[in-house]
Amino acid sequence: MTYTIPEHRRGQIRRILELLDDARSVVLTTHLNADGDGCGSQAALLELLLDRGKEGWVVNPTPFPELYRFLFPDPSRILHAGSEEALRRSQAADLVVVLDTAEVPRIGRVNPLVRGRRKVVIDHHPPGDRPIEGFQLVDTSAAAVGELVFDILAEAGGPWTPISVDGLYTAILTDTGSFRFSNATPNVLRVAAELVERGASPDDLYRRVYGSHPMRRFRLLRRALDTLDTAHRGQVAWMVIPREAYARLGCEPDDLEGLVDVPREVRGAEVAVLFREMEDGEVKISFRSNGAADVNALALRFGGGGHVRASGAVISGELDEVIRDVVAAAGELVDAEEPAGLAAGEPER
Ligand SMILES: [Mn+2]
Incomplete structure (x- = not known):
């Protein structure tokens, strides 16, 4: 691969991969009203976990958006935060990965579910005043959390499945406003190119995310x-x-x-x-x-x-x-x- 992981985040990326490898059962969460970055990053990380023989579950504080359900061919992995199963899986998890926020209030009702669990926080927002405890990869130079999760998969050597590449491309597409915003950096454009080479379809994903609104x-x-x-x-x-x-x-x-x-x-x-x-x-x-x-x-x-x-x-x-x-x-x-x-x-x- 021609892309190389930015030097300043390489150490943290490696450490996160170790933490994922040490876990058996992982809960993935993101902020209230999940967006394309949170959902796409969850899809790709879940692929990595399942590929490595782990259990993985998505538990978000608000209902999973219809718009991004296409990224989850197996919807049984998405649990409702108020359900018995979400509580059970959260308490049995030996690692919780928080994506696209690092703030306690932003994970709402998921916070009490995952209290006391070991955590990894992967975010690209400027730090606030109620940080979630855990191992932090907070890099404001990343256009999307999807860019950071791409680095984790790059370090892991994949898996580059249709789900992981579509998830990461969707994460980047939505957080850069279709590559129009100032965060459309050379680095994230290289990441997008890598995803397209691995099968992500820009026109198909554009149509799914932006070109199919209800009347x-x-x-x-x-x-x-x-x-x-x-x-x-x-x-x-x-x-x-x-x-x-x-x-x-x-x-x-x-x-x-x-x-x-x-x-x-x-x-x-x-x-x-x-x-x-x-x-x-x-x-x-x-x-x-x-x-x-x-x-x-x-x-x-x-x-x-x-x-x-x-x-x-x-x-x-x-x-x-x-x-x-x-x-x-x-x-x-x-x-x-x-x-x-x-x-x-x-x-x-
Ligand atoms: Mn984001």
Whole structure:
């Protein structure tokens, strides 16, 4: 293979492989509302475990997304976190692997299930203040956890099955926004090339993940587009997912995947925000940055977090007030970042 594992993470990759080899029964988990990175990484790691004669189970804090079920031809490996079996398997596990988060609150109801178990944490988010105890591979230079799991499989020599290559390609595809975001690094593009050489099909996986939305998503989008707006000289753009339309159309969280890219694609937008009014008087917010603005800092202000260019938060309050406060804070951030942003755009030599 022409790809080589980045030197700075090689030692940790080897250690994780040793820990996996020492285990007999492993539980894999990821954050609330699992995304393509978490699910794809789980599919590939499960392949590795089964290939090595281990037992492996997926136990996530929220229901496994329909969108990524195609990565699990054997759905019996996916356990509902509230089930008797999930409790039994978790307590019998001699290793728990936490993927795509390193924070206790983000694994929700899985936390009590896996308390006291030996853990490996594989993540690429900036560290927060409630870290999960265990052996950590937290590398913010990785575009996706799938990139790190690829390194584990590369170190192990496979298995490069349709499930593992499709899982890892899906993880990378979704976390890089189809290779459009600033995290589409040379390294992750090399990893993607390796996966395509091993049988991952870009057009097939693109169609499965992005090109097969139910009609209800487009009906919801039509309603949401009515709310699309900008402020601060067009530098802050936002859109609202109306609660009433979401409920009436029978939408699910999967239907919202990627909708934050709509305000993000407004010309001149530096910060994009998607507001979703929840049933319980809370507003769920997704932030994206198109430039220098650090939306992780913005999300932290509202009790959330994430990455520098992609983050989120949940705020209690009336929708109108939340929009006003968040848009104002985003405007302040954009104003503060402006000089730095211009400086960063200047050639260094
Ligand atoms: Mn991720």
